[in-house]
Amino acid sequence: MILVLGGAGYIGSHMVDRLVKQGKSVVVVDSLATGFRPSIPPQVPFEQGDLRDAAFLNRVFETYAIQAVYHFAASSLVGESVSHPLKYYDNNVVGTLRLLECMHHHQVNHIVFSSTAAVYGEPETVPITESQRKAPTNTYGQTKLAVEDMLKWAGLAHGIKSVCLRYFNVAGAAISGQIGEAHNPETHLIPNVIKAAQGLKALTVFGNDYPTPDGTCIRDYIHVVDLVAAHEKAMQYLEQGGKSTVFNLGNGGGFSVKQIIDATEAVVGRAIPYEIKARRAGDPAVLVADATKAREVLGWVPQYTDVNAIIETAWRWHQSHPHGYEV
Ligand code: UFG
Numbered sequence: 001m002i003l004v005l006g007g008a009g010y011i012g013s014h015m016v017d018r019l020v021k022q023g024k025s026v027v028v029v030d031s032l033a034t035g036f037r038p039s040i041p042p043q044v045p046f047e048q049g050d051l052r053d054a055a056f057l058n059r060v061f062e063t064y065a066i067q068a069v070y071h072f073a074a075s076s077l078v079g080e081s082v083s084h085p086l087k088y089y090d091n092n093v094v095g096t097l098r099l100l101e102c103m104h105h106h107q108v109n110h111i112v113f114s115s116t117a118a119v120y121g122e123p124e125t126v127p128i129t130e131s132q133r134k135a136p137t138n139t140y141g142q143t144k145l146a147v148e149d150m151l152k153w154a155g156l157a158h159g160i161k162s163v164c165l166r167y168f169n170v171a172g173a174a175i176s177g178q179i180g181e182a183h184n185p186e187t188h189l190i191p192n193v194i195k196a197a198q199g200l201k202a203l204t205v206f207g208n209d210y211p212t213p214d215g216t217c218i219r220d221y222i223h224v225v226d227l228v229a230a231h232e233k234a235m236q237y238l239e240q241g242g243k244s245t246v247f248n249l250g251n252g253g254g255f256s257v258k259q260i261i262d263a264t265e266a267v268v269g270r271a272i273p274y275e276i277k278a279r280r281a282g283d284p285a286v287l288v289a290d291a292t293k294a295r296e297v298l299g300w301v302p303q304y305t306d307v308n309a310i311i312e313t314a315w316r317w318h319q320s321h322p323h324g325y326e327v
Contacts, residue, residue, distance in 0.1 A: 001025045001064045005051065005099070006073030007044075008035025010170070010181045011114065015070055015228045016040060017174055027064045029057075030073065036325035039179050051095035054102065061106040068110040068235055069103065071096065074144075077187060078118065078282060081140035092143035096150060104158045110238045111151070112231050115164040115246065117220075117287055119145045126254075127220075127290035130166070130246050137282050148246065155244045163234035163242075168220040168250035168289045170227055172310040173317035180317030181224075182324030190221070190311060193261055194318045197268045205257050207279035210286075216257035218286040220250035223304035223313070233298040247298065250289025255307050267311045 002019060006012040007028030012035070019026045020041055027045040030037075040046055045064070049056035051073055060066070074092045075081065081088045096113075103111065118141030119134045136142040151162040171190045173180030181191050186201075196203035208215035230249050255263070265272050294300045304310050 001027055001066055003027055003029065003060070003064070003066045003069045005029050005069065005071045006035065006114075008032060008037060008039050008046075009072055010183065011224055011227060012070070012072035013039035013179050014174055014224045015072065015231055016044060017179060018225075018228050018232065020044060027060070027066070029060055034075075034183065036182060038325045039182075052090070052098050054098050057098060057102045058105070061102055061108070066106065066108050068239075069099070069108060070112050070231060070235070071099065072114045074114065076116075076140060078138045078140050079187070079280075081143070082138050082282065085139040088139045088143045089146075093146050093150070096147045100150065100154045100160060103160055104154070109160050110235065111160060111162045112234045112238070113147065113151060113162055113164045115144045115148055115166045116141060117166055117168045117248070117250070117289065119148065119166060122284050123287065126286050127252060127288045128248065129290045130248055130293055137284075152244065161238050161242075162244045163238060164246040165230060165234060166246060166248050167227065168222055168248070168287060170224050171221045172223040172225065172304060172313040174225065175313060177316045177320050180321060181314065182321070184324070189219070189257060189260055190264070190314050191318065193264045193272060194268070194311075194315055196274065197264060197270060197272045198318065198322060200322060203261075203272065203274035205261075205274050205276045206283060208258075208276050209279070212256055212285055214256050214258045217283055218254035218256050218288065220252065220254055220288045221260075221307055221310055222250050222302065223310045226302035226304055230294060230298060230300045233300050237298055242297075245297075247294040248289040248291045249294060250291050251302055251305050252289055252291055253305070254286060254288040260307070260311075263308050264311050264315075267308055267315050
């Protein structure tokens with residue numbers, strides 16, 4: 001049985017979708033603090049609870065014969081992490097500490113962990129390789145880095161093998177249009193641009209005075225379906241005896257905020273109004289991944305390298321679910 005922690009969240013639910021379609025046995029754990037129960041197929045066993053609750057977690061490990069863990073459960077808002085740092089240490093670091101204690105106790109030795117490009121902070125050079133300096137500029141990135149360290153030491157002492165996947169900007173939705181990105185409040189660019197196109201929300205561009213060709217920030221957008229495919233390859237890598245390591249996950253190409261708005265206008269076929277306001281605190285000008293290692297070691301080849309194709313899948317989801325999973 002495969003345990004997906006945070007399986008009712010945006011990325012976790014796409015992982016569950018992939019595993020279920022392959023006929024794998026999956027159990028989902030989610031506190032539903034930010035996840036949505038309807039994103040999980042009804043036939044998948046679901047346990048609502050919090051990682052920090054050791055008794056709950058042990059019960060899950062005792063009830064299901066867990067062999068491997070995908071760990072998506074975390075607080076993940078950069079801004080909130082700066083204003084509420086202790087919440088992030090508690091949920092992300094203490095939560096994962098309880099998980100590793102439980103895995104050690106039950107001798108479950110394989111984990112694929114959701115890390116982030118935020119571990120790098122302001123990059124020294126782009127594209128960013130895994131070996132670059134890690135200097136997070138917010139508590140979110142710092143807590144993910146703390147967990148990476150914890151995994152390293154727990155691995156050495158207790159034989160728990162891990163792959164940490166440092167995500168760049170995840171976007172898009174399942175091709176079925178049944179599941180997709182739903183956050184409340186939504187802070188990410190592509191869903192916010194789409195919501196503006198739908199007339200649901202006003203769009204703000206945070207700064208047009210960055211040292212980039214059009215003055216807006218450049219990011220590396222990766223499709224959620226490609227992202228979860230990489231998770232599966234990472235787990236196979238561990239099962240085949242691969243040693244603990246980290247991989248960047250991105251497409252290796254950058255798009256500015258303005259280019260994303262232009263591309264979305266082309267996809268939805270209408271002009272999207274926006275207002276330019278001040279920079280958002282902590283936004284680096286350019287974040288682009290060097291994901292060569294994941295391609296070479298895992299044999300991972302992303303399918304959605306065209307940003308319009310990424311936006312198209314997000315648009316389909318938002319059209320059929322203008323209010324996400326809420327009716
Ligand atoms: N942006 C806007 N308007 C919006 C939303 C975003 O202009 O309404 C801009 C941001 O200022 C930024 C870019 O669009 O320049 C992308 O912003 P997102 O919030 O979509 O994504 P981030 O790059 O801030 O964050 C992502 C992940 C984080 C991760 C980070 C790594 O969501 O979890 O990359 O740096 F930590």
